[in-house]
Amino acid sequence: MNTISIDKSIIEQALSNMQNAINKKDFTDITSNILLETSENNIVLKATDHEIYIKTSLIPTTAQGTIKCAINGGIINNIMKSLNEGEIILEETDNLLLIKQNKSCFKIPIYEINNLPFRQNxxxxxxxxxxxxxxxxxxxxxxxxxxxxxxxxxxxxxxxxxxxxxxxxxxxxxxxxxxxxxxxxxxxxxxxxxxxxxxxxxxxxxxxxxxxxxxxxxxxxxxxxxxxxxxxxxxxxxxxxxxxLINARFPAYEAIIKKQPNAQCIKINKTDFIKAINQINAVSNKVKITFTKEEIILETIEDEGSSASIHIDSPTTTQEDIHIGLTNKYLLECMSSSKYEDLEFHISNPNTAVFINLHDFEELIMPHIL
CATH class of the missing domain: 3.10.150.10 (DNA Polymerase III, subunit A, domain 2)
Known part of the structure; x- marks a missing residue:
């Protein structure tokens, strides 16, 4: 008899982790299956979609004989979700995998797979x-x-x-x-x-x-x-x-990420700035930002009849007013990714990329030409 018993939650978690490594669009493809195999007192699960490959080894409660079969990854995952917590039994017969718990029994067709199309060690x-x-x-x-x-x-x-x-x-x-x-x-x-x-x-x-x-x-x-x-x-x-991995040449970036020596550095409080951008976002997806000596002014761009103007009391070191247009979404995603409260804008020209130093990472954003 080829059987194992194992805690349902253990194998359910393993199967859940593998769902994005199987092909759910074509059930006839080998990659729609998960391979189950007993090896050295473990039950080994393998799955691949040609691009990623996941292998997990689990320790069963008991094991008799050997199990080596492939079963549809989506179906067995759905079955595991439907079962109660506690021990389950997996039993391999000639052409079926039986999943048993108390008085419940599910039967899944099995397939023979000797080698997966993408595997590593x-x-x-x-x-x-x-x-x-x-x-x-x-x-x-x-x-x-x-x-x-x-x-x-x-x-x-x-x-x-x-x-x-x-x-x-x-x-x-x-x-x-x-x-x-x-x-x-x-x-x-x-x-x-x-x-x-x-x-x-x-x-x-x-x-x-x-x-x-x-x-x-x-x-x-x-x-x-x-x-x-x-x-x-x-x-x-x-x-x-x-x-x-992606087999391609990444765009040249070395010259782009160098800070311009003549760039104006402006320090900003992130919380106040995010709040203002969100308010602008209610009527426009782009913002015109003006940095003055005494404050930062945010105004809508392409408002189609609606408009907004928000002033933040924030003294800067600018000698002359600086105007720049940016996309709200880019600013919000950038600032929300940092854990720090303060950030720095480095602006050398309103028509070139804005360099933002968030302390835990840095980002350049192309401006919206005003």
Whole structure:
């Protein structure tokens, strides 16, 4: 008899974590299934959608014989949600997987899968050492700068660039209208790294991991002695997550992120500024900002009959009034991503990108020409 018993909540959580790694659109595709396999007193679950691959090892309460089969990932997940808390039994027969709990019994067709189309093993990959908290918090802060796959013409903008070179650790994201980045000194002896994490994979990483994990990369060597990073793995205890990377050249950014020496620096209280932007947002999605010596004035742009003007008492160091137009959404997403109360606007020209220093990350936003 090929059976295991396991706590329902344990396997339900594992199956839930795998739902974005299966193909839910085509049930005939191999990737719509989750592979279940007993191995060394564990039950191992594997799933892939060709782009990401998740492997989880669980410890059953009891195990007899062996189980190795593939079952539809969506169906078994729905069944687990419908069951009560407590022990369940999984039993493999010739062509069915039986799921039993008390007097309930579900039967699911099983399929044979020997090899998944995308699989990795971190033991065959290169481990890299980075600040895990900086990595997780960094991608959270600049995620809003990634381009939407529906709108982006450049696939490289549909993710976040992870780069380690010249003793600098960098995370960069852009949708061509704004660019968010984090750069920190990197202490370590490592071959240069440059790879783009897709948005979907970033969402899964943020969902599955906190600050405790190990990162591995798989380098592919070219015939000209150069190399590129094909995939990345993030491992913590019984959870293994792998993703393919975006194979494209990230837009040149080095010259863009340098602060202009002649830029005017204006310090702003974030809470007051966000409140004012939200008020402007009621009638217009763009704002004209005027910085004077005594105050900051926010006015609507393209109001179509409605208008608003909001004054914030905030002395600045400007010698002459500065006017700039910006998109409300970009400002709100930028400022809401920072944990600090104060920020700095660096403005060199009303028609060039505004440099915003939020202390835990930095962002450039293209202006709306007035």
């Amino acid at each position: 971190y033991q065959e990959m290169e481990k890299i050492n980075i600040d895990n908290e900086l990595f997780i918090q960094g991608i959270k802060k600049i995620y809003h700068c990634c381009a939407d796959p529906k709108d982006a013409t450049n696939i490289a903008m549909q993710g976040i660039l992870l780069e380690i070179k010249n003793n600098l650790f960098s995370l960069i994201a852009t949708d061509s209208r704004r660019l968010g980045f984090i750069r920190k000194e990197y202490q370590g002896d490592i071959q240069d790294i440059s790879c783009i994490l897709p948005k979907k994979s970033i969402n899964e990483i943020l969902k599955l991991f906190n600050n405790e994990f190990e990162i591995y990369i798989k380098r592919i060597n070219n015939e000209d002695n150069t190399s590129y990073i094909e995939s990345i793995g993030i491992i913590y205890q019984n959870m293994e997550f792998y993703t393919k």
